[in-house]
Structures are given as C-alpha cells and as structure tokens.
Amino acid sequence: MTVELFPEVRISLDELRALQVKRLRDTLHQAYEGQAPYRAKCQAVGVHPDDFKNMDDLRRFPFTSKDDLRDAYPFGMLAIPREQCVRLHASSGTTGRSTVVGYSARDIETWSDLMARSLYAGGARPGDIIHNAFGYGLFTGGLGAHYGAEPWTENMRAEIERRLGIDAADIYGLSEVMGPGVACEFVETKDGPTVWEDHFYPEIVDPDSGAPAADGQPGELVFTTLTKEAMPVVRYRTRDLTRLLPGSVTAMRRMAKITGRSDDMLIVRGVNLFPSQVEEQILRDPALSGHYMIELSRTGALDDLLVRVEARGALDGEATRRAAAELSRRLKGMCGLSAAVDVAKPGTIERSLGKAKRVIDKRPRT
Secondary structure, three states, X not given: OHHHHXXXXXXXXXXXXXXXXXXXXXXXHHHHHHOHHHHHHHHHHOOOHHHOOOHHHHHHOOOEOHHHHHHOOOOOOOOOOHXXXXXXXXXXXXXXXXXXEEEOHHHHHHHHHHHHHHHHHOOOOOOOOOOOOOOOOOOOOOOOOOOOOOOOOHHHHHHHHHHXXXXXXXEEEEOOOOEEEEEEOOOOOOOOOEEOOOOEEEXXXXXXXXXXXXXXXXXXXXXXEOOOOOOOOXXXXXXXXXXXXXXXXXXXXXXXXXXXXXXXXEEEOOEEEOHHHHHHHHOOOXXXXXXXXXXXXXXOOEEEEEEEEEEOOOOOHXXXXXXXXXXXXXXXXXXXXXXXXXXXXXXXXXXXXXXXXXXXXXXOOO
C-alpha cells in the first residue's frame, strides 16, 4: 500500500492538524505579502494573516475564484517574480479571459512527488508496463506525461474495468490548485479519492452563501494550498459539489463522488438536475451506451426534458421502445421529472472534440 512506500501519509490526525495550522499560517502570509489582489480582498474585510490562530479562523479569510485569476491576467496572482517560475500553464479561456498558473522549481518537485504517491495509490508498481496511446505524428520530443480527465459514474467505472480487464481508480485535481494528484483513490478500497491533506486543506461550503457546511454534508469543495510557492491560493472555490468523508486508509479525509458542478446544475421545473445523474441511469441498461445528450426546451410555462442516447448495438423497434420507456421510468423515479427519451442508432450523436458537451438548452433567457 501507499502508506508503506510513502511514510508521510501515515501521519496521525493530531500531527496532521498541527502541520496544517503551521502551513496555513505560512500560506496566508505568502499570499498576503506576494499577491496584491488577495491582499486587497483581505484589507476590504479587515483581516490579516496574523489573525489566523486556529482552523476556525480560516473562514474569516476571503475566497479566491476563477474570476480573480482572470482579473489578474497574466501574472498578477504570482507570489514570486515571474522569472523564478520554471513552468506556466494557461487555460484555453473558453468562458472568458485566459487564466495563467505559475510553478516554481519546488512546486514541480512537489507535484512530481504527489503524482508518484497517487500513481502508487492507484495500483502502479515498479516494473509495470504503461500503454501510451497518444499519437505523436512526426514529433518525438521528450514529453514525460499527459493529463486529461472526465467525470465518471460508478457504472462507467464498472464498464471500463469490464471491457479493459483493469482496476480503475479515481483521481482528482485542478490546475489552479496544482494539477492532477490533489487527491487519489486507493485501488485496494475504491472508496473515494483521499485528499493529500499535508499539501491541500479542503473545506465544504454552501455554494450560494459560502457558509461552512456541517461535517459530512454536501456542498462546494474549497481548497487552500499548503506548500505551493509560485501561486498559492487561499480558499479557492472549485465549483465541484461533493462532501468530505473520514479517512479509511489514512487519517486524511476522502472525497465522496462529485455529483456535478455548481455552474453545471440544471434547474428543470424547479428541480435540480445534474448530467451525471442522467448518465448513471443510462448506464444501468446494458443496451444503452454512454453517448447521450440532454435537450431542454419550453412549451408555454413548462420546461420540456428530452434525453437522446445511443444504443450500444442494433436494436429492433420493440427493443428500442422498451429501452426508452425503461429509462424514462428510472429518470422519473430518480428526480421526479418526466422525460422524453429518444434511443438513437450508434454513432448518430455528435462527439465533442474537447470537454464532453452533454446539454443543449433551448429555453428562452429571461
């Protein structure tokens, strides 16, 4: 297990909390002194890093959001001189101005250690053969690793494991906080990613009010970096919706399955609905594939919900009608919404080149 190769994860809960307090204090000073935008936010609410005495004091400090990174474009959130950064990552800026994240040499070393820890937790061992399926064309440059991910349901995990004959472990990360390797599942338990709390302090808050959620309650995941040097972030709002669970393999807490993003949530006839919930019901039927689209429209004052999903193979008319009716019934039982279901032939739903596009909302804007 990872606890054998990486002894730092064997830390006791008391030792972990003491380490977090020390590192949080350092991070707050680093952000306040090195990042003018965050210092201004602290001054606006009358709080200073010296006010941090214990964990409860963290909630007095302002959040950091994606908009803060956009407003500080390109280098306003760096806490070290730009020339001391050895790597810069920029987002595509598909929803606004691009965001830039900087890494120092020590950050890259920390990230490498966390990825090694995560890979080992996920089952990788010395001597394993890696299948690198990327097509390089004529380029033979020394690229050491590739990162990319999409959310999955437990049914999707089971399908991947069945088809490929592998153990699939969940990993979590985001570039604003570090990258992949913020949390990873232990392959022996597969009970949710363990947050590497010696490097990242997690909170759960109400996505609307920002108030702390009670222990074990769902809400928006928030992270404060504890060891990041070039661009520390304090109380960064991820928009991911989950809850924190007690540690199972280590004292470090686990993340429950992410139900969606606060900015991806659909409101249909007053009901909160996430695409992941629809996918979960689709994949319960072996006749249906994971390629689907949710279409929203409006007739009069009422929202209409249409789920288009590809069949896994050729289905006759009766089998198609039966699969559609069964999915509609499961969706009704899951969220209380009546949905029209269209079971389409394989390959007929448009594929996304980037992040999977699952929703077409045709409702008029009010």
